Amino acid sequence: MNIVVCVKRIPKTAEADIFIEKDGRDIKKDHLVFYLNDWDGYAVREAALLKERYGGEVTVITVGPEESKEVLTRCLAMGADRALRVEEPPDLDGHLTAEILSAVIKNQSFDLILTGVQAEDDNAGQVGVELAQMLGLPHAAIVTHIEMTGDKARVRRELEGGIDEVVELKLPAVLTIQTGINEPKYVSLAAILDAEDKEIKDLGTGEIGLSPGKTPDTKTDRVFFPPVTKTAEILKGSPEDVVKQLTEIIKKKKGS
C-alpha cells in the first residue's frame, strides 16, 4: 500500500513572544523555533503504522523553503521512505498549495493520501480536501480511525459533541488526519541520524508541470493583535498570597 503524506513546517507560537513585522503583513519569525505541524505528525505516524500492517512505501511531500528539509528528515526518521520538497513560491495560500501538491502527485500512483486536518499557524483546514477534488479522488476530513477492507477504507470522522460518523471510501482516497488518532512514538537520535543519510528530492515549481497562471486565492493584508475586550484580574503577590486570594475567590463563588 503506497501512501503519500503532505506535511507543513510551522513556527511554534504557543509559549513564544509574538512581534508584528514593520510592514504589518506577518509576524516576526526569526526568533521562533520551527517544527513539524502537530496534525501532520499524527498523519506521518499513521502512515508508518499502515505500512507496518500492509507493507508498501510512504512518501512525504512538503511545499516550503530550504529549511523544510529538517522537517522532512524527521518524517523519514518516523518511518517515511522517500521525501520530496517543492520550493514555495513567494506568495502561497492553501489553494495554491493544493494546486502544487496536485501537480506533483497526479502522475504517480498511490492508494492513500494523508494530510493533517489543519496547520497550527493558519488553521485553514483547506489543503487536503481541495487536493482531493483536484485529483478527482474521494475524501474524508477529520479522521480518527482507519480500517482497510479490500479496495475500500472505512474511517471514523470526528463530529462535534463526542459523536463520530463512519464513512466508507473507495481507494485511492484522501484523508485528513485528526490529532489523537494514534500514539506518537519517541523518535530516537539514532533514527534521525540514519534519516539524515536518506535523500530528499528538491523541485522548483517550474519542474512539476504546474499550469501557468496559478496564483493564491487569498492574500493577508495585515496582521495585528486582537483588540483587548476583557482581561483577567491578575492575582499578585507571593505564591502563598496568591493561593490565599484564590481560595477566597473559589469559596465566595462556590457559595453564591
Place this chain on the structure above:
Amino acid sequence: MGEIFVLVEHRQGKIRDITYEMLGAGEKLASQQGTSSTAVLLGHHVKTFAEELALRISKVLVVEDAQLEHFNSILYQKVLASLIAKHQPLLTLIGHTAFGMDLAPSLSAEMGLPLVTDCIGLSFEASRLKALRSIYGGKVNADVSLRESQGYMATLRPGVFRPAVPGEKKGGIIIEPSPLHGATDIKMFVEYIEAPLTGEDITQAEIIVSVGQGIGGPEHIPMIEEVARNLGGVLACSRPVVDRNWLPKERQVGVSGKTVKPKVYLAIGISGAFQHVTAMQGSETIIAINKDPRAPIFGVADYGIVDDFQNVIPILREKTKGTK
C-alpha cells in the same frame, strides 16, 4: 447582483446553531450589499426545517432527496454545484464545522470559486470579499482579501456571529428538483457512533479543575485531581491531554468533547484555544493559571495567575486539605 446563499447544517433531526448564526451574518451582509440572502436546505423529509427557517429569512431553497438523508459530501456537493451554477450567488456561506470542512474546500475547487475558511468577520470592500481570521493559536488576527470573483465562498467559525431571530413575516419556500441520479459508491455514509456514557459526568459539576498540555506530563495529574476533590469538584481537561492519553476522552471540555457551565472553572496550563474556550466560556467564574502572560486564556478568564502551576498548586493542595 447574486444573492447570498446560507447552507443549512442539520444532523439527526435538528438544525445546528451555526445555521442561525450564518443566517444572521448573511442577512447583514446582504443588506449592506443591496442584495438578499437565501437559506439552502438539502435533506430528506425536511419540510418542518423549511418552515422554521422561513421565519428567519425571506427565501428558502429546498432540495428533497432520499439520498440526502445523511450527509455525504459527494452528493451534497453535486446538488450545491448545480444550485450555484443555476443561481450564481455572490457568496455561499457554510459552517466551519466537521460538516463544512468536509465539503467547502472540494466544492470551491470544483466551482473555481475562491474560499476563505474559519472566518470571525466578513465584509465587502466594493465588490471584493474581505475576511477577518484568528491565527497563530488565537494570538494574532489577520485581515484577508480574496481575489476578485463573480462568486465567493466562506466558512464561518461557530459561536461568533449573532444568530438571526425569528421575525413575523414568513419567507418563501421554493422546492428545487434534485439533480441526483441515485447513490454514489465511491463514498458512503455508514452510521453515527455516540460516545459511550462512562465514568464521571463532568457537565454536572459545580466546580471544575481542568488541565491542559501546559502541565507538561501526566505525573502531575494525581496532585491536581486531589485539589479538585478537596474543592468538591471534578477533574477535566483540554483536547491535547486526551490526545496524549493522560486522561480519558470523557474528561475533555471542547468542541469535540463536552460543554460545561460550572460555578467555577479553574484552568491550569490551558492556552485558551477557541475550540476549548467555546465549550467553557459559559462558566460563572473562570480562573486561569498559566506561565505565559500572553496566553489567550487570560482574555477569557475573570482571574489569572501568571506563574508555573508547580509554584502554586502544591500550596493550594495543602491549604484545601480537609476542607471538603
